[in-house]
Each structure stands twice: as C-alpha cells, then as structure tokens.
Amino acid sequence: MREEGHEVTLIESNTDIAERARTAGFEVIEGDGAHEATLEQAGVDEADAVGALTADLNVNFAACMIAKHHGCRTVMRIDEDYREEIYQKYADEVDEIVYPERLGAIGAKNALLGGSIRAIADIAQHLQVVLFTVTEESPMNGYTISEVALPAQARILAFGKEDVPMGIPLPDDSLETGDRLAVLADFSVLDEVRQLLVGQESAAVAMGGE
Secondary structure, eight states: OGGGTOOOEEEESOHHHHHHHHHTTOEEEESOTTSHHHHHHTTTTTOSEEEEOSSOHHHHHHHHHHHHHTTOEEEEEOOTTSOHHHHHHHHTTSSEEEOGGGOTHHHHHHHHHOTTEEEEEEEETTEEEEEEEOOTTOTTTTOBGGGOOOOTTEEEEEEEOTTSOOBOOOTTOBOOTTOEEEEEEEGGGHHHHHHHHTOSOOOOOOOOOO
C-alpha cells in the first residue's frame, strides 16, 4: 500500500516485531489495538480505513467498533473455527470480513494447485494473491527476502516462518523449507514465481480470472 501512495501505520503489541517493522521503514505504534487511546495515537481520526487482522477475535472486533465510531471503513479478520452465526454476527457490524477459508471458487483452485501453492484471492481479472511454501528444491532456499528477484509484475505481501503467523516481509528474513510467502502477481508471471519460490514440482496454475 505504501508503494501506491497510501500512508500506513501499524499497531503491534510485540516489541521485537515492532522494532523490526520500524527498521523496515514502517511507522509503528506499540500497544493494544483494542484500546481507543492506542488507535487515536495511530491516527484513527484521520484514517480512511482500519484493518483488524490479529488472531484474537475480540481484539479485532473491539478495534473495528472503535474505528467505526471514528468514521473509518473497517476490515476484520475472523478464523474458520467460528460457527456460522458468529461469523454473521460480526459480518453485520463491519464493512468487510477477511475470511480466506470462505473464498468459494478459490478453494477449487487450491485443489488443483497442490500443497506448496495456495490461492488466497483474486484481486482483479489478471491479478491473484497466492501463498507459496518454500521447498527444499526452491532456488531461493537459504536466501533472504532482499535477494529474491521477482518479476516486475509480482510483489511479496507477507512472510511467515513455518508454524509462525505471517507478518511484514523484512529484507533480512531468510527463506527456509516450510516458510511461506504471500505474493501478489499477474497471472502471466505466476509460473515464473512458482519456479523461483517453490521449484520445479508439478502443479496446476489457475490462469482464469473467475
């Protein structure tokens, strides 16, 4: 988003993660996003939108309700283990729910893509967000994020070590087997990105925009 001219402020309760994000050039407020004072410090009064994307449903909902009170568009993460009525309750209160497990047609694409590649969302007719898992055969295994030279039509959005929640991709993060990268890419370069991050394993890549 920063590359497109948007001002982005992160709220992070973990001091180490906050410091790494600052080192990467992000504006970071340390604190609990469920507290109005923290959101006000982050500039909620001037913000157009707030994304509550933690693994804690209560924190996410509280942040969205505070942001809604301040006139912001609200985007809230909810995980798949919540019942339908819980999902609907929160969906009625916020502008948009981030619920990857309910992306419908994306699930069918994932069945084709296989274990090391998982489509997350279609952004436009020719753009898709895809989750790649680094394999032992990956040409980039052992390299850092800063050394990954993706095609011009692709960009790394998030990075996570194996069994660790994904977050901001930092230049000195090293790629190891099992690590995950969320990449926004044009359909025309998805295969090139796959070969770079995963290797030559066989996989079907969805090329349609539906």
